[in-house]
Amino acid sequence: MIDACAKETPHERLRRDRGALLRKLDGLSEYDARRPLTASGTNLLGLVEHVVTAEARYFGGVFGRPSPEPLCRWRDADGSDLWATADEIRERIVGFYRRAAEHADATIGALPPDAPGHVPWWPEPWSRTNLFSVLVHVLGETARHAGHADGLREGLDGRTGVRAEHESPVDERARAAHRAKIERAARAAASVAAGRPPHAA
Known part of the structure; x- marks a missing residue:
């Protein structure tokens, strides 16, 4: 059995990295938030959309607690979950992230670390897992994409860092x-x- 305290640290880090990822959109124009910044088209709003949909799925249906609202596109063969179409409003994507985070936090708070879950898109035998393993996985994905976003934002205007108080004028x-x-x-x-x-x- 996994100690109930074991989920506190990764959960706190997940909250921190969510905030760091969202902060990379602060002060950006619609164009800069959406424009492709790498050869493969990686962009800041697309990273947020991808992470929120993944988190909503992992802490939703995987534990029998599906998202109370429709989910965005995810893992389409053409990579369409990593960018926002012209009619997708930034405030709605950010708002969905905040609501999905609340739903995820409720799942994490309600279940013990060893609560069983099933990730149907993972291969066997790993698809049968538990809350702690999913929490570590989502934390890793969020930290990875927050790091991508940090590099992309630095390329736009030089801003870097996890928190606003850590930033200094460039x-x-x-x-x-x-x-x-x-x-x-x-x-x-x-x-x-x-x-x-x-x-x-």
């Missing part, structure tokens, strides 16, 4: 100097690996 000159130092180190290492003197980079 010093573009200092940042450029730091980046140049790292570039020089990378080129020097490549020269050494190629058997050339470091200054030949």
Whole structure:
């Protein structure tokens, strides 16, 4: 049996990472929230939509507690769960995330860590699982996508960090100097690996 206290730390971390992910949308225009920022089309609002739908499914039907509202698209073959269409309103997606989080928190609070669940999209024998395992899985996915969002937001306007109080104004000159130092180190290492003197980079 898993100790009931075992779910408190991952649950608290999940709450923190949800907030970090949502914060990456703060202050962005509709275009910047939705535009593709990688070759595969990854975008900030799409990451939020993907994570909220996954969380709603994992802490919903997996434990016989389905979402009280319809779920967004998810895991479509064309990747359509990782972007928002023009008619999908950002405030509705964010609002759904907050409501899905409340529903998930209620599931986590109501069930013991070893409560059985069934994840039909996982292969056997892993599809028969428990609340603790699902909590760890969803925490990992949320942290992963919050990290993606952090990098994407930095590319847009330089903002990084988990919490607003950790942010400081971006010093573009200092940042450029730091980046140049790292570039020089990378080129020097490549020269050494190629058997050339470091200054030949």
